[in-house]
Amino acid sequence: MNVIRSEKLRVGMKLGENIYRDDQLVITSGVALTSRHIEMIKRLDIPEVKILEKKKLSFSNNIKYEEKYKEAVDSFKDICYGVTIGSLVLYDEVQECIEPLIQELEANPEMALRLWQMHTADFYTYEHSVKVSMLAVLLSKWLGKPKVYQEEIARVGLLHDIGKCNIPNDILNKPDVLTQEEFSVMKTHSTLGYVLLNSTKNLSKDVVKGVLHHHERYDGRGYPSKLSGENIPEYARIVSVVDIFDAMTSKRVYREKMNPFRVMEIMKNGSQGAIDPYIGTIFLDNLKSSYLGEKVLLSSGHIGTVHEIRTQMPERPVIRVEDNLIDLDKELHIEIKEMIL
Ligand SMILES: [Fe+2]
Numbered sequence: 001m002n003v004i005r006s007e008k009l010r011v012g013m014k015l016g017e018n019i020y021r022d023d024q025l026v027i028t029s030g031v032a033l034t035s036r037h038i039e040m041i042k043r044l045d046i047p048e049v050k051i052l053e054k055k056k057l058s059f060s061n062n063i064k065y066e067e068k069y070k071e072a073v074d075s076f077k078d079i080c081y082g083v084t085i086g087s088l089v090l091y092d093e094v095q096e097c098i099e100p101l102i103q104e105l106e107a108n109p110e111m112a113l114r115l116w117q118m119h120t121a122d123f124y125t126y127e128h129s130v131k132v133s134m135l136a137v138l139l140s141k142w143l144g145k146p147k148v149y150q151e152e153i154a155r156v157g158l159l160h161d162i163g164k165c166n167i168p169n170d171i172l173n174k175p176d177v178l179t180q181e182e183f184s185v186m187k188t189h190s191t192l193g194y195v196l197l198n199s200t201k202n203l204s205k206d207v208v209k210g211v212l213h214h215h216e217r218y219d220g221r222g223y224p225s226k227l228s229g230e231n232i233p234e235y236a237r238i239v240s241v242v243d244i245f246d247a248m249t250s251k252r253v254y255r256e257k258m259n260p261f262r263v264m265e266i267m268k269n270g271s272q273g274a275i276d277p278y279i280g281t282i283f284l285d286n287l288k289s290s291y292l293g294e295k296v297l298l299s300s301g302h303i304g305t306v307h308e309i310r311t312q313m314p315e316r317p318v319i320r321v322e323d324n325l326i327d328l329d330k331e332l333h334i335e336i337k338e339m340i341l
Helices: 035-043 063-084 091-107 109-115 121-142 149-158 163-167 182-184 189-197 205-212 234-249 262-266 275-293
Strands: 003-004 019-021 024-027 048-052 295-299 301-307 317-323 323-325 336-340
Touching: 003 063, 003 163, 019 035, 024 035, 035 182, 063 091, 063 121, 063 163, 091 109, 091 121, 109 121, 109 275, 121 275, 149 205, 149 234, 163 189, 189 205, 205 234, 234 262, 234 275, 262 275, 295 317
Parallel strands: none
Antiparallel strands: 003 048, 019 024, 295 301, 295 336, 301 317, 317 323
8 A cells, every 4th residue: 555645646546545525435445546536635635645556467477367367268178179079068167167267356356358468369269258258257246246146157258159169160260251141150159059058967047048148139139039128138248248348359360459448439339239238338437447557559659558548539548658648539640559468
């Protein structure tokens, strides 16, 4: 815990104490400070406040997590290989895959967000499943869901695309836009997964239904059942938000990965009716707080930290480079090239 003078406070710093005005709690300990909070602290004439030290999360100092992630991807690859030769998915195998990562997420919840930097295009489906599983756990934490719920949704996330193990490789890995017939075959993967997982002992019906409905859209234009709004099981609505986020932030054979700020921009309007607006808003709001203070490399060659992300324009945040603020919404010729972890 650091004590920082009020004039040195910066947006994104995490408050380490409650702030009161006339005995009324006005800012809660643990929040990431906004410019409004800082203004309030100054107006209250509070000379200094306690700030939580920022844990620097990066793969270079979290080898354990990186190894667990790779092991999970390998284990999931084995499960998928089993499916292609006609084996059933065993509950214990699923647990072995996700349990170490869930434990790790307990200590470093936002580590799930750094996974977008890790990928090998060859293993997209396996890595995507592990990432979606971890992001779904993180989002359910943000939604205030209990531990049992988080464990269930980790299973939905891991298994959501298991039906793809039975989709022909030439369709699954086609580096081009699918024809209508090919897309119809691809769309069967959620039902194939449902049928397969119905035979997995100990897997709850809610998990299996979450898998079946992960491609339903909030506006009712999804598949396989064209369910809409809250008729879509909640597990499926949560997984669908992180599924879209991870798909866009991952490199694919046919396109480069997008940086998370660009993806936030695309997702901010509910991905054109695809996702539950409440769950989408909670995801994006927390995502914004998580990226405040992160290091980025700009196309100008400068390295800076994310100072402010506006709700209306998440794609073009304000970046602090030493003592200068660069507003990317005004400096349209500058882009974020990558995040530095
Ligand atoms: Fe899918």
